[in-house]
Amino acid sequence: MSRYEDARAQYADWGVETEAALSALAEIPISLHCWQGDDVVGFETRTGASGGGIQATGNHPGRARNPQELRADLDFAYGQIPGTHRLNLHAFYLDTDAAPDRDAIELTHFQSWIDWAKEKNHGIDFNPTFFAHAKADDNLTLSHPDQGIRDFWIEHGKRAREIAAGIGKALGSASVNNIWVPDGSKDTPVDRMAARQRLEAALDAMMATGFARAQLIDAVESKLFGIGVESMTVGSHEFYLGYAIRREIALCLDMGHFHPTENVADKLSAVWLSVPELLLHVSRPVRWDSDHVILLDDSILQMAQELVFADLLKRTHIGLDFFDATISRTAAWVIGTRNMQKALLRALLLPQTRLKAAEAALDFSARLMITEEAKDLPYGAIWQEFCARQNVPDGLSLISELERYQSKVAMRR
Numbered sequence: 001m002s003r004y005e006d007a008r009a010q011y012a013d014w015g016v017e018t019e020a021a022l023s024a025l026a027e028i029p030i031s032l033h034c035w036q037g038d039d040v041v042g043f044e045t046r047t048g049a050s051g052g053g054i055q056a057t058g059n060h061p062g063r064a065r066n067p068q069e070l071r072a073d074l075d076f077a078y079g080q081i082p083g084t085h086r087l088n089l090h091a092f093y094l095d096t097d098a099a100p101d102r103d104a105i106e107l108t109h110f111q112s113w114i115d116w117a118k119e120k121n122h123g124i125d126f127n128p129t130f131f132a133h134a135k136a137d138d139n140l141t142l143s144h145p146d147q148g149i150r151d152f153w154i155e156h157g158k159r160a161r162e163i164a165a166g167i168g169k170a171l172g173s174a175s176v177n178n179i180w181v182p183d184g185s186k187d188t189p190v191d192r193m194a195a196r197q198r199l200e201a202a203l204d205a206m207m208a209t210g211f212a213r214a215q216l217i218d219a220v221e222s223k224l225f226g227i228g229v230e231s232m233t234v235g236s237h238e239f240y241l242g243y244a245i246r247r248e249i250a251l252c253l254d255m256g257h258f259h260p261t262e263n264v265a266d267k268l269s270a271v272w273l274s275v276p277e278l279l280l281h282v283s284r285p286v287r288w289d290s291d292h293v294i295l296l297d298d299s300i301l302q303m304a305q306e307l308v309f310a311d312l313l314k315r316t317h318i319g320l321d322f323f324d325a326t327i328s329r330t331a332a333w334v335i336g337t338r339n340m341q342k343a344l345l346r347a348l349l350l351p352q353t354r355l356k357a358a359e360a361a362l363d364f365s366a367r368l369m370i371t372e373e374a375k376d377l378p379y380g381a382i383w384q385e386f387c388a389r390q391n392v393p394d395g396l397s398l399i400s401e402l403e404r405y406q407s408k409v410a411m412r413r
Ligand SMILES: C[C@H](O)[C@H](O)[C@@H](O)C(=O)CO
Pocket: 035, 040, 054, 090, 127, 180, 221, 223, 254, 281, 289, 321
C-alpha cells in the first residue's frame, strides 16, 4: 500500500474523504501579490518620498527590477505551487516607456500583464496605488483637505477601476480592485468627522460608475494604524465595515491591520452576514503590521478552518500580503502560498461533521478530544500526493529548486 493509500484509509476511519479534500483544494485560487517580488518599489520612473507607512526591510540580492524579471520570478514561483493561481497587481507596476502620472494611467499600460496572464492562465486582481507619490507626502490622499489633491486621487481611483474592469473583461475573470489609502494622523486630530466625510465623498465619486460584477469587484481595506499615522487612521475598520455594507461591496480584512490580540478568523462569519463578499490579505504581523511571510501557524490554521467550516470560500477572495527583503523573494512567495494551501487542506481534512455534532450537543469534551487527536492524522502524505498530482516538488526537492533559482537567476542580477 502506498503512503497515500495508507493515509487515505486512516482518514476514512474518521469519516473524512481525502479525494474530496484534494479536489476541493485544487479549485481554490490564491492571489499572489506582485509587491513581494520587488520590495514594494514598483516600476514608475517618477517616485515620491512617501511610502504610506509600509516598508520592506532587508537587502537580500535578487529583487526584480523590471516587469520582465518580475514575470520570470512569478513564473518560477507558480511552478512550485500546486494549482492555478491569480496575480494581485498594484497600479504602480505598470509596464510602459511612457511616464504617466497616477491620474493618467490607462489599460494599455498594463497590456503586457494581460498578455502574460492569458498565456499562463492567471486571473489578475488590481489595486490603485495611493502611496509612494509626492501628492501622498502628507499621509493624506482621498481625505486630504485640499480639493485639488483629492481630485487627483479620485481620478487615479477611477482609472484603476476602469483598468481592473478592462483586465477582468480581457481575461474573462472578474478582477478584485482593492482600495487601501494610508490616510491618517500622527497626533491626535481634532476633526475626525471632517476627514471621514471627505473620504466617504471621495470614495463615492470614485465608484460612481457601475461595472458588471463579472468584470470588477470593488473592495475596501481598513487599517488600525501605520508608521506616521499612529493616532488615527481615517479608513478604520468601523469606517469601511459601514461603507462596504452601505455600498454592497467587498470588505478586505488584512490580518496585520488589527490589534495583535484580535483573532481575525473570528471576524469572518460576523462580517459575512452583512457584506456580499470578502477579500483576505493573509499576513503575519509580528507585534505590529510587519508583514512577515506567513507560517503554518495557529492564526492561518484558524483562518482556513473558518473558511471551510463556515462555507465561506464561495464568496471570499484569498490574497496574500507580506514582503520580506531579507530572504529570497521567490522562496517567500512559494513558502507563504503553500502554507495557505496547507492550512486549507488541513481544514478540509478535519472531521467537520463530528466536530459540529459534538458542539451542537454541548459535548465540549468530545470537541476537544477530536480536535487534538485529529492532529495526529497523516496529513503530510495527503499534501505530498497533492504536490505529486499537480507536478510540483515538495520537501527536499522543493528546497533544492528554491535554492537553485536564487543562486542561478536572482543572485546574478
Ligand atoms: C501594497 C498593499 O496595498 C498594502 O500592503 C496594503 O494592502 C496594506 O496592507 C497596507 O498596510
